[in-house]
Amino acid sequence: MPEFRQNRATKNWVIVATERARRPHDFLVHEEMATLPEFDPKCPFCPGNEDMTPPEIYRIVCDSKWSVRVVPNKFSALVPDAELRREMKFQFFRKVAGYGFHYVIIETPIHNLTIATMSEEQVCDIFKTYLKLYKDLMSNPNINVAIIFRNNGKKAGTSLEHPHSQLIASPIVPTHIRHLLEEATRYYDDHGSCVFCDMISIEEYVMERVVYRDDDFLVIEPFASISPFETWILPRKHNACFGNISEEEACRTAKVVRLVLKQLYDKLNNPDYNYVIHSSPFKDANEEFYHWYIQILPRLTIPAGFELGSGIYITTALPEETAKFLKIN
Amino acid sequence: MPEFRQNRATKNWVIVATERARRPHDFLVHEEMATLPEFDPKCPFCPGNEDMTPPEIYRIVCDSKWSVRVVPNKFSALVPDAELRREMKFQFFRKVAGYGFHYVIIETPIHNLTIATMSEEQVCDIFKTYLKLYKDLMSNPNINVAIIFRNNGKKAGTSLEHPHSQLIASPIVPTHIRHLLEEATRYYDDHGSCVFCDMISIEEYVMERVVYRDDDFLVIEPFASISPFETWILPRKHNACFGNISEEEACRTAKVVRLVLKQLYDKLNNPDYNYVIHSSPFKDANEEFYHWYIQILPRLTIPAGFELGSGIYITTALPEETAKFLKIN
Numbered sequence: 001m002p003e004f005r006q007n008r009a010t011k012n013w014v015i016v017a018t019e020r021a022r023r024p025h026d027f028l029v030h031e032e033m034a035t036l037p038e039f040d041p042k043c044p045f046c047p048g049n050e051d052m053t054p055p056e057i058y059r060i061v062c063d064s065k066w067s068v069r070v071v072p073n074k075f076s077a078l079v080p081d082a083e084l085r086r087e088m089k090f091q092f093f094r095k096v097a098g099y100g101f102h103y104v105i106i107e108t109p110i111h112n113l114t115i116a117t118m119s120e121e122q123v124c125d126i127f128k129t130y131l132k133l134y135k136d137l138m139s140n141p142n143i144n145v146a147i148i149f150r151n152n153g154k155k156a157g158t159s160l161e162h163p164h165s166q167l168i169a170s171p172i173v174p175t176h177i178r179h180l181l182e183e184a185t186r187y188y189d190d191h192g193s194c195v196f197c198d199m200i201s202i203e204e205y206v207m208e209r210v211v212y213r214d215d216d217f218l219v220i221e222p223f224a225s226i227s228p229f230e231t232w233i234l235p236r237k238h239n240a241c242f243g244n245i246s247e248e249e250a251c252r253t254a255k256v257v258r259l260v261l262k263q264l265y266d267k268l269n270n271p272d273y274n275y276v277i278h279s280s281p282f283k284d285a286n287e288e289f290y291h292w293y294i295q296i297l298p299r300l301t302i303p304a305g306f307e308l309g310s311g312i313y314i315t316t317a318l319p320e321e322t323a324k325f326l327k328i329n
Numbered sequence: 330m331p332e333f334r335q336n337r338a339t340k341n342w343v344i345v346a347t348e349r350a351r352r353p354h355d356f357l358v359h360e361e362m363a364t365l366p367e368f369d370p371k372c373p374f375c376p377g378n379e380d381m382t383p384p385e386i387y388r389i390v391c392d393s394k395w396s397v398r399v400v401p402n403k404f405s406a407l408v409p410d411a412e413l414r415r416e417m418k419f420q421f422f423r424k425v426a427g428y429g430f431h432y433v434i435i436e437t438p439i440h441n442l443t444i445a446t447m448s449e450e451q452v453c454d455i456f457k458t459y460l461k462l463y464k465d466l467m468s469n470p471n472i473n474v475a476i477i478f479r480n481n482g483k484k485a486g487t488s489l490e491h492p493h494s495q496l497i498a499s500p501i502v503p504t505h506i507r508h509l510l511e512e513a514t515r516y517y518d519d520h521g522s523c524v525f526c527d528m529i530s531i532e533e534y535v536m537e538r539v540v541y542r543d544d545d546f547l548v549i550e551p552f553a554s555i556s557p558f559e560t561w562i563l564p565r566k567h568n569a570c571f572g573n574i575s576e577e578e579a580c581r582t583a584k585v586v587r588l589v590l591k592q593l594y595d596k597l598n599n600p601d602y603n604y605v606i607h608s609s610p611f612k613d614a615n616e617e618f619y620h621w622y623i624q625i626l627p628r629l630t631i632p633a634g635f636e637l638g639s640g641i642y643i644t645t646a647l648p649e650e651t652a653k654f655l656k657i658n
Contacts, residue, residue, distance in 0.1 A: 001411050002427030004501055011504050015427060020404035075349035077635070077643045082330050092531045093552045098331030098344060149634025157633030168635055172333055175340050176640020179508060202421045223422045276638035297637060304486030305478025306406075306497055308626060309605035311505020314406045 004312075007224035009195045011183045014224045015314045022316050024325035027228050027300045029269040036112035036161055044074075045162035047109045057103065058132065060125045068125045069106040070133060076102040077168060084142060084171065099142065101169040105129055111162050114152060115258055116265035118163075126165070127254035130277070133167055134243040138282050143169045145177065145281045148242070153272025155299040173281045181280070181290060188289035196291030200234050208320045211263075212328040216249070217256045221319035221326070227301050228317035229268070229326070231260060233294040241285035242277050242292045257294060263328050264298060271298040333641075336553035338524045340512045343553045344643045351645050353654035356557050356629045358598040365441035365490055373403075374491035376438045386432065387461065389454045397454045398435040399462060405431035406497060413471060413500065428471065430498040434458055440491050443481060444587055445594035447492075455494070456583035459606070462496055463572040467611050472498045474506065474610045477571070482601025484628040502610045510609070510619060517618035525620030529563050537649045540592075541657040545578070546585045550648035550655070556630050557646035558597070558655070560589060562623040570614035571606050571621040586623060592657050593627060600627040 002017050044052035047065070058070040078100025085097045107126050108118060115123055130148050137146050150165035151158040187195040200218045203209060211231060212219040218234045233256055239245060245253070257275070264271060279292040307313050331346050373381035376394070387399040407429025414426045436455050437447060444452055459477050466475050479494035480487040516524040529547050532538060540560060541548040547563045562585055568574060574582070586604070593600060608621040636642050 002405070002407055004425040004427060004499075006423040008421060008423065013501055013503060015406050017404070017406045017427075019406075019408065075346070076331070077344050077346045077348075078331055079348065090531050090535060092337060092527065094335040094337065096333040098333060098346075145639075147635055147638040149638050151633040155631070157631035166635070168639070170333075170639075170641075172342055172641075174342060174639040174641045198421065202419050206419060274634040274637055276634045278638060295637070302484070302486035304480040305603040305605045306476055306495070308603055308624070309476040309478050309607060310474075310497070310499075310503040312499075312501075312503045 005224035007222055008187065009184065009199060010180060012224065012226070013312050014226055015312060016318060017314050017316055018318075020316050021318065022228075024228075024317065024322050027268060027271075027298075027317065029271050029300075033270050034161075038110055038112050040111045040162070043111055043160070043162050045069075045104075045106045045160065045164060046111050053104075053106075058129065060129060062125070066109065067122065068108070068129045070103050070129060071106065073102040073104050073166065078102050078170060096172060099171055101137065101143070101167070103133060103167045105133075105165045105167065107163040107165060113163050114261075114265070114270070115150075115163070116262040116270070118258065120255055120258060123254040123258040124251040127250040127257070128247055130165075130167070131243070131245065131247060131250040137169045138243045138285070140169075142171050144173050144283065145170050146243075146279070148277040150275045152274070153270075153299070155272035156274045177281065180278075181284065184289045184291075194238055194289055194291050196234060196293065197238050200236060209323040211323050211326045212256070212260065214256070216252050219256065219260055219328075221323040223319060225315055225317075225319045225322075226313035227297065227303075227315050229264065229271070229298045229300060229322050230319075231264075231296040231326070233257060233260060233296070234291070235293065238288075239292055240280035240287045240290040241282070242279040243282070244285055245292075253294070259328060260296065263326055264296070267326060268298065268300075271300060273298040334553035336551055337516065338513065338528060339509060341553065341555070342641050343555055344641060345647060346643050346645055347647075349645050350647065351557075353557075353646065353651050356597060356600075356627075356646065358600050358629075362599050363490075367439055367441050369440050369491070372440055372489070372491050374398075374433075374435045374489065374493060375440050382433075382435075387458065389458060391454070395438065396451065397437070397458045399432050399458060400435065402431040402433050402495065407431050407499060425501060428500055430466065430472070430496070432462060432496045434462075434494045434496065436492040436494060442492050443590075443594070443599070444479075444492070445591040445599075447587065449584055449587060452583040452587040453580040456579040456586070457576055459494075459496070460572070460574065460576060460579040463608075466498045467572045467614070469498075471500050473502050473612065474499050475572075475608070477606040479604045481603070482599075482628070484601035485603045506610065510613065513618045513620075523567055523618055523620050525563060525622065526567050529565060538652040540652050540655045541585070541589065543585070545581050548585065548589055548657075550652040552648060554644055554646075554648045554651075555642035556626065556632075556644050558593065558600075558627045558629060558651050559648075560593075560625040560655070562586060562589060562625070564621065567617075568621055569609035569616045569619040570611070571608040572611070573614055574621075582623070588657060589625065592655055593625070596655060597627065597629075600629060602627040
């Protein structure tokens with residue numbers, strides 16, 4: 001029997017479509033992995049081509065070479081030289097100048113790696129960079145929210161092969177995030193606790209959807225996963241905002257992210273995926289009701305008209321089964 | 330300069346990314362159109378193979394042959410024989426049995442057509458079928474919402490080539506739709522008018538994003554289009570619910586939908602797309618604040634990590650330009 005399930009944190013319903021259910025191994029990617037060179041002379045992110053990117057904002061150096069570089073996106077979605085200006089046309093159409101920041105984090109000098117195949121130290125450098133950028137943006141009074149994300153593979157919307165992630169910082173708090181905060185506040189009102197903290201303790205008690213756990217993190221396939229192998233990395237320590245963590249905590253996060261992505265890489269044959277660091281807007285950084293976490297979404301299925309019309313995702317895998325399949329011992 | 334724009338009806342923000350803007354003709358699909366046969370002996374939706382589908386629910390007959398057939402989806406996301414049962418596990422995980430209906434509307438006996446290449450009469454039959462199913466479901470006290478949608482092409486999530494659309498009817502009103510109703514109610518509170526009715530009159534006054542208009546419909550590229558060539562077909566007559574319209578109005582809707590899809594087909598070389606009929610839940614069918622409409626979303630770009638994290642879509646085309654490009658005289 002199919003069932004509706006609700007994610008208590010996002011309040012989104014999904015349909016677990018058992019009638020069309022597929023087993024975890026049915027999601028194995030059968031495309032051959034592209035064999036890329038370690039260095040591509042035409043790639044703007046490869047060493048030696050530093051002048052092909054906009055001027056560098058930050059770098060981490062190791063053995064007198066760069067390990068991670070941050071540059072503005074050449075085709076920025078938001079730009080720092082826009083005026084902060086709201087406008088209402090015909091008393092109906094609301095627009096705001098596209099002020100903000102759009103960074104590319106070039107994750108390694110080596111063209112053909114991905115997080116799953118990088119060293120722990122390298123991924124640590126990436127997450128330390130995320131944190132540094134995030135903290136800097138928090139001191140900008142015109143910026144209210146920052147989203148860090150990674151698009152891995154064509155189905156996940158990437159256009160450049162060289163390993164990179166992105167950060168977009170915006171003055172506007174998206175409606176979507178406001179809804180999430182409202183739902184979390186309501187849960188806090190009703191229960192006096194953070195919905196994410198409760199999710200961690202209940203998922204760990206039940207142990208049906210746990211992929212990995214250690215002293216700092218619980219990794220689960222959410223009860224109401226929106227698509228097969230959706231994975232959440234939840235830090236145990238309550239904290240609304242990613243920018244509040246320490247450098248050491250960033251490194252510990254990096255290790256778990258690498259471990260989980262390596263498992264996905266090995267078990268599903270390098271699936272395309274997005275990950276995103278969900279975090280509170282800056283002004284809510286110390287709230288009791290919200291909790292930062294990382295969502296990994298392999299792109300194994302295509303959301304279609306029903307998702308567009310209803311916001312309800314139909315998933316064809318049971319999170320209890322994908323968790324078992326993915327389990328890291 | 331990039332800009333944020335807000336859709337006043339959905340309240341969603343988008344970023345119009347002028348730095349990476351592409352001209353309308355850059356979105357032309359270059360893949361060769363598959364040449365399909367008129368009849369495929371293995372296709373479960375082709376005439377003669379009626380016993381390959383679950384038992385038929387409805388058909389329209391023309392010249393003693395069927396013109397449109399409705400059957401339950403073989404892999405139904407929701408099923409009518411589920412008990413209506415809510416459950417809460419560990420006082421945290423909420424689930425509801427997957428009660429509901431999931432129909433496939435087989436749109437024509439001919440295997441290789443699409444709405445753009447069908448006759449007006451054929452598309453009328455499809456929309457009359459939608460309406461008939463919708464009205465029947467409205468009399469079911471356990472169903473609260475019905476979504477009619479069409480997935481055209483692989484990028485839009487279809488798996489069967491034979492022209493078809495789908496209907497999913499659910500007891501649960503999705504959170505997403507509840508948010509839309511709340512925003513529309515708030516607009517009505519503030520302005521004493523339906524936000525969609527206002528959008529129609531203001532868009533027609535401005536005439537910058539109008540693709541087509543006649544006595545009954547206004548077709549626009551929304552001011553805050555979530556992706557290139559998003560198109561809304563708005564009926565002029567205020568009506569919250571698709572199920573309230575007459576058979577004659579359904580036929581007029583069919584003609585406009587066909588006209589717009591034919592234009593997209595001709596101008597962009599048969600792009601993959603989804604369309605969805607947005608309508609109020611049944612209990613709000615006579616509300617002043619909501620308005621049914623059809624959203625067409627060509628799948629020309631891939632939403633990625635930023636969209637996942639923020640709910641803000643980055644679009645690389647100006648709706649004013651795509652409207653000009655698509656204009657139907």
